Amino acid sequence: MARTGPKNSALRVLVWLGVILAVLTAVLAGGTMAGQASWAPKLALDLEGGTQMILAPKVEGGSEINEDQLNQAVAIIRQRVDGSGVAEAEISTQSGRNVVVSLPGTPSRETRALIQASADMNFRPVLQAGPGAAVPAESLTPVEQLPTPTAEPTNGSDVNWVTPELYQKFETLDCDNPSQDKQERSDPTKPLVTCEPASANSPAIKYILGPVEVKGSNISGSSFQLQRGAQGAVTNEWAVNIQFDEEGTAKFKEVTERLYQFYIAGGGQSGSDPKAQFAIVLDDQVISAPRSLAVITDGRPQITGGFTEESAKALSDQLRFGALPISFEIQSEQQISATLGGEQLRMGMLAGLVGLLLVVVYSLFQYRALGLVTVASLVVAGALTYLAIAILGWTENYRLSLAGVAGIIVAIGQTADSFIVYFERIRDELREGRGLVSAVENGWKRAKRTVLASKAVNLLAALVLYFVAVGNVRGFAFTLGLTAIADLIVVFMFTHPTLQLLARTKFFGEGHPLSGLDPKSLGAGPLYRGAGRFRTPAEKPAAAAALRAKNTGATAEAERRMTIAERRLAERQEQLAGSSKSTSKEGK
Amino acid sequence: MATSFAKFGNELYTGKRSYDFVDSKKIWFLIAAVLVALSILLPVVKGGFNLGIEFRGGSEFTVSNVKTTDAAIGEKAVEDVVSGSVPRVANVAGNTMRIQTDKLTEDETLQIKAGLTEAYGVTDNEVTSTFIGPTWGADVTKQALLGLLIFVALAAVLMALYFRTWKMSLSAIAGMLVTMFITAGVYALSDFEVTPSAVIGFLTVLSYSLYDTVVVFDKIRENTSNLQASTRRTFGEEVNLAVNQTLVRSINTMMVAILPVGAILFIGAGLLGAGTLRDLSLALFVGIFIGTAATIFIAAPLYAWLRQGEPELVKQAERVHQRRAQSAAKTDAAASPATA
Numbered sequence: 001m002a003r004t005g006p007k008n009s010a011l012r013v014l015v016w017l018g019v020i021l022a023v024l025t026a027v028l029a030g031g032t033m034a035g036q037a038s039w040a041p042k043l044a045l046d047l048e049g050g051t052q053m054i055l056a057p058k059v060e061g062g063s064e065i066n067e068d069q070l071n072q073a074v075a076i077i078r079q080r081v082d083g084s085g086v087a088e089a090e091i092s093t094q095s096g097r098n099v100v101v102s103l104p105g106t107p108s109r110e111t112r113a114l115i116q117a118s119a120d121m122n123f124r125p126v127l128q129a130g131p132g133a134a135v136p137a138e139s140l141t142p143v144e145q146l147p148t149p150t151a152e153p154t155n156g157s158d159v160n161w162v163t164p165e166l167y168q169k170f171e172t173l174d175c176d177n178p179s180q181d182k183q184e185r186s187d188p189t190k191p192l193v194t195c196e197p198a199s200a201n202s203p204a205i206k207y208i209l210g211p212v213e214v215k216g217s218n219i220s221g222s223s224f225q226l227q228r229g230a231q232g233a234v235t236n237e238w239a240v241n242i243q244f245d246e247e248g249t250a251k252f253k254e255v256t257e258r259l260y261q262f263y264i265a266g267g268g269q270s271g272s273d274p275k276a277q278f279a280i281v282l283d284d285q286v287i288s289a290p291r292s293l294a295v296i297t298d299g300r301p302q303i304t305g306g307f308t309e310e311s312a313k314a315l316s317d318q319l320r321f322g323a324l325p326i327s328f329e330i331q332s333e334q335q336i337s338a339t340l341g342g343e344q345l346r347m348g349m350l351a352g353l354v355g356l357l358l359v360v361v362y363s364l365f366q367y368r369a370l371g372l373v374t375v376a377s378l379v380v381a382g383a384l385t386y387l388a389i390a391i392l393g394w395t396e397n398y399r400l401s402l403a404g405v406a407g408i409i410v411a412i413g414q415t416a417d418s419f420i421v422y423f424e425r426i427r428d429e430l431r432e433g434r435g436l437v438s439a440v441e442n443g444w445k446r447a448k449r450t451v452l453a454s455k456a457v458n459l460l461a462a463l464v465l466y467f468v469a470v471g472n473v474r475g476f477a478f479t480l481g482l483t484a485i486a487d488l489i490v491v492f493m494f495t496h497p498t499l500q501l502l503a504r505t506k507f508f509g510e511g512h513p514l515s516g517l518d519p520k521s522l523g524a525g526p527l528y529r530g531a532g533r534f535r536t537p538a539e540k541p542a543a544a545a546a547l548r549a550k551n552t553g554a555t556a557e558a559e560r561r562m563t564i565a566e567r568r569l570a571e572r573q574e575q576l577a578g579s580s581k582s583t584s585k586e587g588k
Numbered sequence: 589m590a591t592s593f594a595k596f597g598n599e600l601y602t603g604k605r606s607y608d609f610v611d612s613k614k615i616w617f618l619i620a621a622v623l624v625a626l627s628i629l630l631p632v633v634k635g636g637f638n639l640g641i642e643f644r645g646g647s648e649f650t651v652s653n654v655k656t657t658d659a660a661i662g663e664k665a666v667e668d669v670v671s672g673s674v675p676r677v678a679n680v681a682g683n684t685m686r687i688q689t690d691k692l693t694e695d696e697t698l699q700i701k702a703g704l705t706e707a708y709g710v711t712d713n714e715v716t717s718t719f720i721g722p723t724w725g726a727d728v729t730k731q732a733l734l735g736l737l738i739f740v741a742l743a744a745v746l747m748a749l750y751f752r753t754w755k756m757s758l759s760a761i762a763g764m765l766v767t768m769f770i771t772a773g774v775y776a777l778s779d780f781e782v783t784p785s786a787v788i789g790f791l792t793v794l795s796y797s798l799y800d801t802v803v804v805f806d807k808i809r810e811n812t813s814n815l816q817a818s819t820r821r822t823f824g825e826e827v828n829l830a831v832n833q834t835l836v837r838s839i840n841t842m843m844v845a846i847l848p849v850g851a852i853l854f855i856g857a858g859l860l861g862a863g864t865l866r867d868l869s870l871a872l873f874v875g876i877f878i879g880t881a882a883t884i885f886i887a888a889p890l891y892a893w894l895r896q897g898e899p900e901l902v903k904q905a906e907r908v909h910q911r912r913a914q915s916a917a918k919t920d921a922a923a924s925p926a927t928a
């Protein structure tokens with residue numbers, strides 16, 4: 001092995017590590033400049049303060065909820081929370097059963113009621129439609145020109161539902177900034193002013209809707225498929241099918257008969273009378289408002305027009321979900337004060353720092369100058385972990401929780417263990433009488449296996465906990481896994497190359513007493529005999545008699561003077577003296 | 589001191605100084621059995637663990653920046669609203685109070701919140717309320733236990749593959765179980781609340797316990813891999829030597845792992861009182877210590893004991909004893925290698 005070989009490769013590896021750190025830093029800096037990331041890791045609710053609700057969905061009739069419905073439930077709740085103007089809410093499912101809602105701040109009683117309420121789907125006829133933006137103040141309809149009812153409305157599409165107040169509300173409504181807090185559920189017997197939120201292929205639209213005419217619970221099923229043309233050939237247009245139950249069929253027939261008149265009167269296919277539209281309303285938001293192109297008598301309407309496969313599936317899911325009202329029971333609601341979380345974090349950090357300092361002192365005491373390598377390695381591992389958490393917070397919205405902080409603090413010990421295992425191996429090699437350079441190489445070969453095997457156990461634990469456990473256990477598992485990976489990177493790319501280089505310095509290579517790798521103190525030289533000497537305990541009975549008879553110093557001397565080759569030879573001779581059968585493989 | 593610690597390491601390495609972990613296994617197993625039995629009996633006698641609110645269910649209020657940490661004020665504020673209830677009031681940090689009650693209605697919650705605000709003389713946003721359903725803690729624990737079972741099964745397979753013997757897996761898991769029971773016993777003894785955080789700590793302890801065992805077992809694997817070709821030591825002696833040779837590492841690692849945890853437990857708990865960090869760190873503090881000890885005193889001797897009956901190893905042990913008898917017959921003591 002050429003003298004420069006390991007040295008160059010060590011330098012190369014260190015440069016690579018530098019590159020990795022620089023790239024991660026650059027990524028984070030770039031994100032920060034772009035105003036999307038921040039230098040500080042994102043904090044979870046328990047550190048930032050806020051409210052966490054855990055909701056258990058309950059299906060009417062008490063049947064088990066399936067994954068599909070749960071995802072639907074999450075979508076619904078997300079819509080509700082966003083609609084109530086709460087920014088930065090996080091909604092996730094938990095263990096396939098519950099929905100976890102995390103909100104900064106404290107939700108109002110209305111928001112809470114809204115989140116808990118069961119999904120509310122119904123069909124309302126459209127009275128008036130308009131673009132989603134608010135009408136500018138200068139072009140608002142003057143008070144004297146506002147539509148005024150002239151009689152009691154006779155059916156759902158009667159314009160007499162529209163009062164001056166309702167029309168004003170309609171004009172000032174801005175669908176892009178739903179600033180107003182969502183109040184109680186709308187009254188099904190009254191008209192409603194609401195929006196159809198903007199989607200990928202259409203801007204927001206606002207509507208004045210008539211009273212509820214068909215309820216979501218009248219839907220018995222929904223599917224989506226590629227539309228069939230007049231000849232029954234499959235076209236490439238997606239369509240959503242609804243199926244009503246008996247009551248729904250009757251009501252829907254009645255409604256479409258009326259709406260179809262508006263469709264014909266408005267000019268059929270090219271017409272644009274909004275009163276020909278029948279809005280599907282979920283949680284007081286319009287999700288679709290198709291025109292009635294025919295009278296549907298069999299309770300099986302089909303909705304077509306501009307669907308992609310995804311949007312058709314989404315609508316179909318929503319319809320099915322609306323047909324099966326799920327309400328939510330609040331299992332637990334935790335309000336976490338930001339001050340308390342911050343206090344916990346500060347103390348945790350403080351305790352962690354004190355712990356780290358103790359580790360530094362201990363390793364310096366144990367390993368002298370080598371302890372500095374431990375400290376430097378821990379610093380590099382810390383930097384990697386920090387960068388990873390900050391970047392993941394930006395890209396994956398990972399938030400550091402208190403449990404996560406604990407995970408990091410626990411990881412200090414396990415990270416340092418890799419270095420300890422490695423150093424002890426090097427010392428073992430020195431005790432065998434090797435020079436430092438080859439001791440580092442050989443010790444690394446053996447330590448590498450141990451480190452990889454033991455970290456595999458840690459990663460396994462982190463992975464299993466992350467995928468199986470719930471709640472804050474996951475945050476903990478995540479940091480545990482993250483630090484295990486950071487630790488592997490550091491031990492391979494920092495600690496080992498650094499030692500390879502240090503082994504070639506005078507201070508370490510010649511085994512300065514303060515280097516922590518002094519062959520003398522490691523028993524490869526004359527043993528230190530002084531006041532600080534250990535009293536040897538009584539050895540094992542079998543050997544004790546023989547040993548006590550001997551001069552222990554001589555034993556050490558004899559041992560020390562034997563080279564490895566001599567020792568092997570002695571072993572072989574002993575073997576020959578004993579039984580000659582030799583199988584090198586270990587039995588099971 | 590450091591010099592002597594290095595020397596201590598040298599003597600352990602050469603076998604000149606040797607602690608008997610394997611041969612006196614009966615003593616260790618007996619101690620472990622007694623401790624495990626105590627750990628099982630203690631909660632039974634005490635009537636179970638001190639379960640946190642996550643397992644009991646109920647409402648919890650936190651009042652920060654209080655002027656006085658008098659628990660009676662909090663108790664009175666609760667009883668004014670719900671008569672006859674027995675709230676648990678604790679000072680959880682410098683000037684933060686925690687009041688736990690049975691489950692309340694929303695109105696009662698709001699009333700108590702107002703009462704506490706007034707009683708402790710704090711502002712409205714310094715009182716937070718939490719409501720926790722009893723199924724929540726059970727849920728966390730159920731999932732955690734499931735995770736544990738999966739982890740142990742996978743870890744056993746992993747170790748069996750890596751070490752190429754299931755006996756190592758078995759020994760490692762036995763050591764882990766001992767750790768688990770004793771850590772739980774300490775929890776019952778200390779009367780710390782069992783919270784989901786404590787459950788997390790518990791899981792970590794078990795992974796640490798296995799982790800630590802793998803490191804020591806790796807050295808055992810190395811020492812015993814060429815055993816058949818040697819008559820220097822018997823299998824049990826080789827295992828014992830390996831444990832001795834890694835003893836310095838075991839002690840150092842335990843110290844380094846336990847120092848930060850200890851800092852959290854003693855500093856953090858002193859300043860913070862109850863909370864996620866304290867619950868976690870107690871489990872870890874006890875667990876890391878017991879886990880390290882269990883590796884040395886339980887897992888390694890158990891492994892030696894499980895394998896020493898194997899015919900191959902029995903023959904090898906015979907050869908070793910033969911060789912020793914011969915060399916003892918020779919009076920040339922210097923040629924005999926150091927015994928372990």
